[in-house]
Amino acid sequence: xxxxxxxxxxxxxxxxxxxxxxxxxxxxxxxxxxxxxxxxxxxxxxxxxxxxxxxxxxxxxxxxxxxxxxxxxxxxxxxxxxxxxxxxxxxxxxxxxxxxxxxxxxxxxxxxxxxxxxxxxxxxxxxxxxxxxxxxxxxxxxxxxxxxxxxxxxxxxxxxxxxxxxxxxxxxxxxxxxxxxxxxxxxxxxxxxxxxxxxxxxxxxxxxxxxxxxxxxxxxxxxxxxxx
Amino acid sequence: xxxxxxxxxxxxxxxxxxxxxxxxxxxxxxxxxxxxxxxxxxxxxxxxxxxxxxxxxxxxxxxxxxxxxxxxxxxxxxxxxxxxxxxxxxxxxxxxxxxxxxxxxxxxxxxxxxxxxxxxxxxxxxxxxxxxxxxxxxxxxxxxxxxxxxxxxxxxxxxxxxxxxxxxxxxxxxxxxxxxxxxxxxxxxxxxxxxxxxxxxxxxxxxxxxxxxxxxxxxxxxxxxxxxxxxxxxxxxxxxxxxxxxxxxxxxxxxxxxxxxxxxxxxxxxxxxxxxxxxxxxxxxxxxxxxxxxxxxxxxxxxxxxxxxxxxxxxxxxxxxxxxxxxxxxxxxxxxxxxxxxxxxxxxxxxxxxxxxxxxxxxxxxxxxxxxxxxxxxxxxxxxxxxxxxxxxxxxxxxxxxxxxxxxxxxx
Numbered sequence: 001x002x003x004x005x006x007x008x009x010x011x012x013x014x015x016x017x018x019x020x021x022x023x024x025x026x027x028x029x030x031x032x033x034x035x036x037x038x039x040x041x042x043x044x045x046x047x048x049x050x051x052x053x054x055x056x057x058x059x060x061x062x063x064x065x066x067x068x069x070x071x072x073x074x075x076x077x078x079x080x081x082x083x084x085x086x087x088x089x090x091x092x093x094x095x096x097x098x099x100x101x102x103x104x105x106x107x108x109x110x111x112x113x114x115x116x117x118x119x120x121x122x123x124x125x126x127x128x129x130x131x132x133x134x135x136x137x138x139x140x141x142x143x144x145x146x147x148x149x150x151x152x153x154x155x156x157x158x159x160x161x162x163x164x165x166x167x168x169x170x171x172x173x174x175x176x177x178x179x180x181x182x183x184x185x186x187x188x189x190x191x192x193x194x195x196x197x198x199x200x201x202x203x204x205x206x207x208x209x210x211x212x213x214x215x216x217x218x219x220x221x222x223x224x225x226x227x228x
Numbered sequence: 229x230x231x232x233x234x235x236x237x238x239x240x241x242x243x244x245x246x247x248x249x250x251x252x253x254x255x256x257x258x259x260x261x262x263x264x265x266x267x268x269x270x271x272x273x274x275x276x277x278x279x280x281x282x283x284x285x286x287x288x289x290x291x292x293x294x295x296x297x298x299x300x301x302x303x304x305x306x307x308x309x310x311x312x313x314x315x316x317x318x319x320x321x322x323x324x325x326x327x328x329x330x331x332x333x334x335x336x337x338x339x340x341x342x343x344x345x346x347x348x349x350x351x352x353x354x355x356x357x358x359x360x361x362x363x364x365x366x367x368x369x370x371x372x373x374x375x376x377x378x379x380x381x382x383x384x385x386x387x388x389x390x391x392x393x394x395x396x397x398x399x400x401x402x403x404x405x406x407x408x409x410x411x412x413x414x415x416x417x418x419x420x421x422x423x424x425x426x427x428x429x430x431x432x433x434x435x436x437x438x439x440x441x442x443x444x445x446x447x448x449x450x451x452x453x454x455x456x457x458x459x460x461x462x463x464x465x466x467x468x469x470x471x472x473x474x475x476x477x478x479x480x481x482x483x484x485x486x487x488x489x490x491x492x493x494x495x496x497x498x499x500x501x502x503x504x505x506x507x508x509x510x511x512x513x514x515x516x517x518x519x520x521x522x523x524x525x526x527x528x529x530x531x532x533x534x535x536x537x538x539x540x541x542x543x544x545x546x547x548x549x550x551x552x553x554x555x556x557x558x559x560x561x562x563x564x565x566x567x568x569x570x571x572x573x574x575x576x577x578x579x580x581x582x583x584x585x586x587x588x589x590x591x592x593x594x595x596x597x598x599x600x601x602x603x604x605x606x607x608x609x610x611x612x613x614x615x616x617x618x619x620x621x622x623x624x625x626x627x628x629x630x631x632x633x634x635x636x637x638x639x640x
Contacts, residue, residue: 054553054633075557082555093550093637097251109240110555112233154554 001161001193002028002051007060007070009046009216020046021057022216028162028195033188035196035204038213045166047213048197052085052164053077065161082110086155088165092147094139100150101126101135107158125153129183145176152183156192163187166197181206237560238567245568248540249575259536260576262529263613267577270522270609271584271601274515276591278605279598281511288503290431292372294337294467296474296499298324298460298481303496318343318456319494325460327480334465335473340366341457343447349399349440350416356402358395359439360417362447370461373436378411378426381443385425389445393417394426398437417442420450470499522609529576530616537569537624548628549636562629569621570614577613581606 009021020043028034038044049055050062053069056077062069065084072080086107087093094103104122113121126135129149139147148168155163165184169177185206188194196207204210212220249256300319320341328339340363347360361367365383368374381392393415395403404410410424422442431437448455462477464470474497478490487493541548548561584606588599 049634052553054637075559078552078555078557081553085553087553089637093546093553095547095550097247106551107554109237110551110557110560112236114232114236115239158555 001030001032001065002026002195003061003063004050005061005063007050007057007062009043009050009055009058019216021050023060024213024216024218025060026211026218028193030161030193031188031191033184033194033196033206033208035198035207035210036213037198037201037204037210039199041215042213043216044197044199044213046216048164048166048195051162051195052087053080078110082107082158084161086158086160086163088148088151088155088163088168090167090170092139092144092151092171094147094150094154096139099136099138100131100142100153103139103150104154104157106154111158121157122153125157126150128156129153143176144172145179148172148176148180149183152180152187156187161193163192163194164197165194167199168196169203170198237563241564241567242571244564245571248544248568249571255536256572256575259532260529260572260579262532263526263573263576263616264529264580264583266522266526266529266616267580267609267613268583268587269525270519270612271581271605272587272591272599273518273522274605275584275588275599275601276597277511277515277518278600278602279588279592280514281507282600283598284507284511285504288500288507290372291500292370292461292463294464294470294500295370296462296464296470296497298328298462298477298495298497300456300458300495302494303498316458318452318454318458320457320460321484322455323484324481324495325457327484328460328462328477331473331476335469335476337463337465338366338370339463340364340370340461341444341459342367342461343444343452343454343456343458344439345451347417347440347451349403351403351413354403354405356399357438358399359435360447360451361439361441362444362451363441364444367441367461370463371436373431374429375426376429378424380426380441386443386445389443389449391420391422391446391450392425392442393422394428394441395424396428396437396439397430398434399440400427418451464499467501470501474499523612526609526612526616529613530573530620533569533572533617534620534624536572537565537621538627540568541565541624541628544628545631545636545639548631549633549639552631552633553637558629561631562625565625565628566618566621569625570617573613573617573621574610577610580613581610584609 004024004026007021007024011018011020024047036044036047046055050057053064056072057070060070064080067080069080095106101119101122104125105118108118108121123132123135126132129152131146131149131153134142134146139150142150169180172180181203184194184196196204198204211218298320301316325339325341328336342361342363344359344361347358349356349358364386365380368380374380375394378394380394385392395410400410403415410427413424414421415424417440428436428441464473478497481495482490482493485493490496551561585601588601591597592599
């Protein structure tokens with residue numbers, strides 16, 4: 001599903017060049033639950049931006065669902081994101097003036113799906129994350145865990161190739177974070193490919209496999225014990 | 229993208245814009261205020277300009293339809309509205325009049341010569357001064373100046389050189405302050421007895437309201453003795469022939485006098501088209517000036533829109549980032565903000581149209597000013613408001629569309 005081959009990404013920071021990614025190669029297969037771990041400054045965010053097609057590598061190749069995603073125009077990247085990536089952010093990033101169901105509809109709007117179909121798909125997805133009865137609520141009227149569920153529904157509604165979660169429990173208390181992780185596991189069991197980006201090795205252990213980054217390189221691609 | 233999908237996007241953009249405007253109602257109103265005032269002032273001010281032109285033109289038509297006047301002397305001021313010619317030696321001859329009368333009816337419909345002197349009028353113990361005009365019976369038609377009470381003098385009066393007089397309304401008020409029926413009453417004019425046959429309509433212009441009209445034949449025999457005319461009034465067949473007619477008459481009258489050019493002539497010709505042209509020119513300048521002022525206020529309104537849209541883009545940087553992450557392309561973001569700017573300016577424009585009508589109505593109702601709202605000014609002002617929104621919304625929308633999604637998502 002995801003194939004990074006010798007990916008480089010450098011930034012100019014004043015006089016010094018920061019090698020955020022310095023020859024990274026890795027793969028994630030369809031249906032996997034993979035964690036990308038590393039301390040801050042390890043190149044984790046850059047990695048996630050490239051996997052999420054928010055950014056293009058300076059060198060190397062990135063195959064996403066069989067398609068070369070490197071060296072694409074901004075519009076082409078937008079289209080790839082819309083079709084293949086479902087983002088879940090640490091701070092939820094819901095639109096505050098839109099109701100839960102309207103937030104979930106957003107990716108479908110940019111796919112040009114008509115209002116009625118969109119609404120049906122969004123309602124179904126909210127039901128899948130257990131929020132059928134909250135669909136008309138504004139984000140401010142929902143708890144943190146509920147907001148993240150809305151965000152997950154929004155990420156999944158377009159049936160993407162990968163669910164890409166960036167510290168999804170970072171803004172939640174332990175209990176709620178646990179619920180969200182359980183939801184990821186459940187979705188993964190239903191066949192969703194999940195890539196979890198985190199600095200927390202404890203959380204990474206919930207994934208089937210962890211890829212550890214340090215100074216822009218993959219240090220270990222640990223195969224964790226397969227969950228029962 | 230298919231047309232269906234584009235329509236869906238358009239609808240979504242409108243819905244999102246309305247929601248975003250509704251979330252900041254006070255700010256939206258303030259933003260659109262400039263456009264409202266701009267559009268409103270264009271409509272109201274041009275309505276006043278048009279109204280002024282229309283009312284002046286109506287007043288000019290009031291002088292008489294297709295009126296052209298041959299005057300004695302040299303041109304001075306706006307000749308058509310000047311009727312006091314008593315100090316100038318009459319210079320127009322019977323031959324001049326005969327020539328003009330001989331012109332075909334597709335040029336000249338009718339003519340009426342006139343001469344005048346200053347007269348002193350007396351009835352019982354009351355005195356008043358008036359311009360005494362000797363003329364013929366076509367005068368009321370040509371000058372659109374008719375009796376409202378009684379009659380004008382008749383061809384028989386003209387034939388018999390009778391001492392009859394139709395008096396202007398100011399003269400009537402001066403001599404008969406008790407408001408009595410003056411018909412048949414004898415008044416004295418420079419010592420001579422004249423019988424009142426009618427009261428002329430009020431024109432609101434002292435030259436006519438403070439005049440009295442008597443048969444030209446009587447005028448010549450009793451008051452002046454000259455066989456020349458001070459003025460020849462002409463009703464031309466149509467506005468289109470006026471300049472042609474003027475040239476024919478000038479040429480022939482110069483030939484009669486063996487003069488090479490109008491600079492040396494003892495007569496001149498004024499026609500209604502000159503005045504209407506002058507008035508229209510002034511009105512056009514006025515309208516242009518008002519249009520310019522209004523365009524500046526629309527410009528200011530547009531800058532207001534740009535300012536608020538830039539603020540809005542900055543405030544919603546994160547939203548833009550989220551939308552981009554979810555698959556919005558640059559042009560989606562661009563059209564979203566453009567739609568918002570256009571809705572603001574169109575809303576402001578619509579309210580401005582209402583304000584313009586209200587302003588024009590108020591000027592008419594409370595200021596007594598003639599105001600004519602022209603549909604063109606409404607269309608132009610509203611169209612200009614839309615263009616302003618597109619133009620000044622364009623830059624902020626472009627900036628929004630060029631945001632880097634990573635930066636935008638990180639924006640606090």
